[in-house]
Amino acid sequence: MDIGKTRPIAAARTATGRGTLRGPRRPRPGNGAAYVLLMALSVVFAGPFLWLLLAALKTREEWVAVPGSVLPDQVQWSNFTQALTDVNFAAYAMNSLFLSTTYAFLITLSSAAVGFGFARLRAPGKRAMFLVVLSTMMLPQVLTILPTYVMFSRLGLVNTYWPWVLWGLAASPYLVFLFRQFFAAIPRELEDAAIIDGCGWPRIFVRIFLPLSRPVLITAFLLSFTWSWGDYIAPALLLDVDHTTLSVAITSWYKDPHGNGIPTVQAAAATLYIMPVLLIFFFAQRHFVRSVVGSAVKG
Amino acid sequence: MARNGWSRYPRRHFYLFVGPWVAGFLFLTAAPLLYAFAVSLTNFDGSSPRWRWIGFRNYVELFGDQAAQAALVRTIGYTAMVVPLSVAGSLGLAMLLNRRLKAVGFWRTVFFLPSIVPMVATAIMWKLILNRDSGIMNAVLGVAGIRPISWLVDPVAFYALVILTLWGLGGGMVIMLAALQGVPAELEEAARVDGASRWSVFRHVTLPMISPVVYFQVITGVITTLQIVIQPLLLAETSSISTVGQVPQSTRLYMVQVYQDFFLHNRFGYGSAMLWVFFLVILAFTLLVQRSSRLWVHYEVDSDADR
Numbered sequence: 001m002d003i004g005k006t007r008p009i010a011a012a013r014t015a016t017g018r019g020t021l022r023g024p025r026r027p028r029p030g031n032g033a034a035y036v037l038l039m040a041l042s043v044v045f046a047g048p049f050l051w052l053l054l055a056a057l058k059t060r061e062e063w064v065a066v067p068g069s070v071l072p073d074q075v076q077w078s079n080f081t082q083a084l085t086d087v088n089f090a091a092y093a094m095n096s097l098f099l100s101t102t103y104a105f106l107i108t109l110s111s112a113a114v115g116f117g118f119a120r121l122r123a124p125g126k127r128a129m130f131l132v133v134l135s136t137m138m139l140p141q142v143l144t145i146l147p148t149y150v151m152f153s154r155l156g157l158v159n160t161y162w163p164w165v166l167w168g169l170a171a172s173p174y175l176v177f178l179f180r181q182f183f184a185a186i187p188r189e190l191e192d193a194a195i196i197d198g199c200g201w202p203r204i205f206v207r208i209f210l211p212l213s214r215p216v217l218i219t220a221f222l223l224s225f226t227w228s229w230g231d232y233i234a235p236a237l238l239l240d241v242d243h244t245t246l247s248v249a250i251t252s253w254y255k256d257p258h259g260n261g262i263p264t265v266q267a268a269a270a271t272l273y274i275m276p277v278l279l280i281f282f283f284a285q286r287h288f289v290r291s292v293v294g295s296a297v298k299g
Numbered sequence: 300m301a302r303n304g305w306s307r308y309p310r311r312h313f314y315l316f317v318g319p320w321v322a323g324f325l326f327l328t329a330a331p332l333l334y335a336f337a338v339s340l341t342n343f344d345g346s347s348p349r350w351r352w353i354g355f356r357n358y359v360e361l362f363g364d365q366a367a368q369a370a371l372v373r374t375i376g377y378t379a380m381v382v383p384l385s386v387a388g389s390l391g392l393a394m395l396l397n398r399r400l401k402a403v404g405f406w407r408t409v410f411f412l413p414s415i416v417p418m419v420a421t422a423i424m425w426k427l428i429l430n431r432d433s434g435i436m437n438a439v440l441g442v443a444g445i446r447p448i449s450w451l452v453d454p455v456a457f458y459a460l461v462i463l464t465l466w467g468l469g470g471g472m473v474i475m476l477a478a479l480q481g482v483p484a485e486l487e488e489a490a491r492v493d494g495a496s497r498w499s500v501f502r503h504v505t506l507p508m509i510s511p512v513v514y515f516q517v518i519t520g521v522i523t524t525l526q527i528v529i530q531p532l533l534l535a536e537t538s539s540i541s542t543v544g545q546v547p548q549s550t551r552l553y554m555v556q557v558y559q560d561f562f563l564h565n566r567f568g569y570g571s572a573m574l575w576v577f578f579l580v581i582l583a584f585t586l587l588v589q590r591s592s593r594l595w596v597h598y599e600v601d602s603d604a605d606r
Contacts, residue, residue, distance in 0.1 A: 031398070035400075037395065038395065042409045044466075045409050045413055045466070046409050046412075048425065048466070049412075051427055051435055052420075052423070055427050063433050064433055066432055067438075068432075068433050068438070070438075110319040110323075113316050113319060114316060114317050114319055114320040117317040121313040121316060122308040122313060123310040123313035124310070126313065126317075129321070133320065136324065138519070138585065142526040142554060143574060143577070143578060144328055144332060146557070146558075146574060147331035147334050147338065148327065148331040150334070150338065150567060151330070151331055166323075166326075169319055169322075169323065170319060170322065171320040171323055202315075226415060230419065232417075232419050233528070233529055233540075236539070247419040250420075250423070251419055251423075251538045251539060252537065267427060270423040273417070273420055277415060277416065277417060281415055285408065288411075
């Protein structure tokens with residue numbers, strides 16, 4: 001693919017100039033209209049969060065009442081307790097946490113190693129291999145997950161967390177790219193000194209490059225953690241009722257004795273479910289912005 | 300290179316470092332695809348050991364499968380609608396934020412946040428909003444005198460899916476914003492001084508400068524939108540893989556159809572054939588977009604492209 005050869009210069013510039021995401025340059029007239037527009041758009045983008053929370057605070061009767069009211073008559077925290085007890089919320093949260101942490105930890109390290117190889121080492125076939133990395137970035141999991149599921153079920157890996165370990169060890173092309181860009185920018189003198197001291201590449205990687213890449217390591221970990229936390233297809237296909245994750249549990253398991261879904265309790269569960277992602281986002285927003293921007297800067 | 304038997308770059312070290320990815324590519328990407336091809340030549344039903352090779356019969360059947368073809372057309376129509384809207388929308392938002400405003404960081408967060416919310420939660424949120432009787436969407440429309448709309452069933456479900464997808468365009472907006480801020484201000488100012496209108500500055504200076512990023516957005520947008528499957532699945536009344544048969548007709552995109560053949564009809568062989576045909580379709584679309592890029596993507600020569 002061509003993307004490996006040319007490089008969008010505009011994006012490249014923003015990737016190197018740091019903190020450019022703020023920068024307005026000159027005053028412009030007509031900002032009053034802009035604020036009105038921003039306000040209106042914010043309602044559309046933030047509204048769903050608010051409506052979710054409001055639904056989580058209503059009684060079921062209030063929710064189905066016609067005509068309904070926007071605000072709950074009396075705030076109902078009981079939906080949250082019911083969300084925690086109706087299904088074994090804590091157990092599924094632990095499954096999600098365990099699985100996502102393992103996956104994120106492994107894929108961060110493996111992607112760092114692979115990114116280091118592509119950035120600092122040389123061997124025949126490197127260019128071709130990197131092109132394959134870039135093209136697999138274009139091949140999302142959805143296409144391979146079904147045959148993978150069939151394969152794994154024949155290998156007896158269904159209902160275990162081994163698939164996530166394997167996926168974690170296999171590195172992600174996206175994160176490999178992120179690490180490669182970072183490592184490629186580090187001056188050569190740093191490794192020269194270590195080579196003269198007789199240090200091998202594995203040690204140079206672990207002792208010099210890994211510690212330097214702390215911000216990228218954090219970005220990669222948080223990013224892959226949220227991928228796995230939010231993933232639905234893989235756990236739905238590969239894990240049974242006891243092993244599955246929160247994302248599967250909250251989609252369709254909140255039901256009354258008649259088998260009808262209880263939207264208010266599900267809303268409470270969904271609120272709890274997105275909390276970790278929102279927390280990660282608010283504490284590490286710049287990491288997210290950087291990684292998203294980095295993805296557009298294909299090398 | 301290897302004077303005195305020493306080399307700065309021993310080959311095995313490169314392969315050692317890159318090894319995890321190579322193994323992953325071979326066993327977790329290439330192997331499943333090849334395995335799917337092998338399965339597509341059988342009548343495997345997912346469980347029984349009594350399967351046999353049937354050659355290309357699945358592919359032949361697929362060419363006469365009207366449901367699959369309808370799903371493909373629907374998917375292409377959906378992509379043709381969603382990708383331009385989300386690229387234009389994210390560019391529009393980015394341009395709105397790329398000016399001297401108060402609290403730019405706040406607005407950016409508001410627009411970006413939806414794109415990182417897990418799809419499971421996004422679907423739950425929109426089902427609450429689009430609920431026919433209790434959702435706020437119909438309540439708001441009701442004020443304007445519009446009768447309640449059944450958003451989640453045919454034929455409107457298609458547009459519900461479009462809305463849900465567009466809600467997450469904040470990720471694209473952040474990329475566009477970064478690209479816009481990479482455009483040298485001198486260029487635009489020079490054009491303004493020369494008497495160009497604001498529109499022609501945008502059309503002839505800004506847009507060409509950011510076209511590589513727009514191109515990236517279009518190509519990734521096309522590839523991911525074609526493969527959408529969990530959104531329609533989760534937006535359906537009963538959201539789970541085992542009830543994939545209940546996804547409304549209008550949101551039965553190609554991959555949903557594939558899931559139906561796997562898990563509803565237990566036709567793993569046929570489903571695998573569908574996957575492979577789709578793989579080729581996606582490849583064709585990617586090449587198409589890539590070819591078209593020569594006409595509208597503007598690259599500046601960049602000498603250190605291959606570091």
